[in-house]
Amino acid sequence: MAATNTHPSFVLESASMQFKSTLALDEINLTIERGDRVALIGPSGSGKSTLLKLLNASLAPTSGSVLIHGKSTTGLTPKDLRKLRTTIGWIPQSLGVIDNLTVLQNIVLGGVGSQSLASTLRKLTFPSRADRLRVLEHLERVGIGQKLFERTSSLSGGQQQRVAIARTLFQNPQSILADEPVSSVDPARAEDLVDLLTTLADSHNATLVMSLHNLELAKRFFPRVIGLRKGHVVIDKPGSALTEADTQTLYDLSAEELTADA
Numbered sequence: 439m440a441a442t443n444t445h446p447s448f449v450l451e452s453a454s455m456q457f458k459s460t461l462a463l464d465e466i467n468l469t470i471e472r473g474d475r476v477a478l479i480g481p482s483g484s485g486k487s488t489l490l491k492l493l494n495a496s497l498a499p500t501s502g503s504v505l506i507h508g509k510s511t512t513g514l515t516p517k518d519l520r521k522l523r524t525t526i527g528w529i530p531q532s533l534g535v536i537d538n539l540t541v542l543q544n545i546v547l548g549g550v551g552s553q554s555l556a557s558t559l560r561k562l563t564f565p566s567r568a569d570r571l572r573v574l575e576h577l578e579r580v581g582i583g584q585k586l587f588e589r590t591s592s593l594s595g596g597q598q599q600r601v602a603i604a605r606t607l608f609q610n611p612q613s614i615l616a617d618e619p620v621s622s623v624d625p626a627r628a629e630d631l632v633d634l635l636t637t638l639a640d641s642h643n644a645t646l647v648m649s650l651h652n653l654e655l656a657k658r659f660f661p662r663v664i665g666l667r668k669g670h671v672v673i674d675k676p677g678s679a680l681t682e683a684d685t686q687t688l689y690d691l692s693a694e695e696l697t698a699d700a
């Protein structure tokens with residue numbers, strides 16, 4: 439189980455992110471409580487990945503503040519930043535698994551956090567019996583226990599996604615962030631993976647924030663759906679309460695935008 443922390447998982451206070459001439463996020467105010475299960479939806483370019491990067495402390499806001507598990511991400515030393523990041527499981531679009539390592543080694547890497555290079559190499563080369571058993575337990579939970587010693591490059595895309603999930607769980611994070619983890623798989627597999635990830639996050643009592651393009655999955659699996667448009671939060675409600683009007687709010691181009699884009 440993840441360590442107890444009474445703070446909300448994430449708090450954004452007037453947080454903005456400006457990239458040169460692009461205002462990717464505009465004064466966002468948002469609290470994500472411990473154990474929340476949140477889908478981030480919105481059109482391409484609306485700011486979903488940027489928001490996840492603020493929640494992962496890989497970007498600091500250009501103005502306003504972001505608190506992760508009660509700690510502001512502004513002005514942290516690199517050491518404190520690394521320590522904070524060990525409390526967050528991060529599943530990027532690219533999954534971040536290393537092809538040439540075995541499944542066991544990839545998952546052990548999830549747990550090394552801020553340890554030294556020497557200690558990391560030792561763990562990778564000679565994982566302890568306790569680590570091997572824990573890895574196996576997580577692999578079994580994601581349904582690929584038999585793949586423990588296989589080279590990750592020999593696994594299918596869907597199996598590699600399961601490795602990425604097991605690696606995140608092995609880290610025992612307080613929160614899990616996933617950036618479109620199902621973008622490149624077929625609909626049936628996408629549903630299985632979202633089901634698996636939401637169930638596992640629940641059983642670990644971990645907060646889950648996942649960006650998704652598939653609105654049906656957001657509706658079915660997420661008690662909270664946050665819709666972004668042009669760097670603003672325009673929807674924040676249970677997935678089961680999403681309406682056609684919400685979809686239009688998010689995705690329909692106004693006549694003004696159509697003229698601007700022409």
Ligand SMILES: Nc1ncnc2c1ncn2[C@@H]1O[C@H](COP(=O)(O)OP(=O)(O)OP(=O)(O)O)[C@@H](O)[C@H]1O
Binds near residue numbers: 457460
């Ligand atoms: N590093 C960067 N430098 C400059 N502009 C950026 C950078 N990262 C993002 N942006 C811009 O910020 C805006 C929001 O991008 P972001 O990637 O957060 O959108 P998104 O909703 O995740 O899109 P998608 O669904 O296509 O992944 C876009 O206009 C994008 O071009």
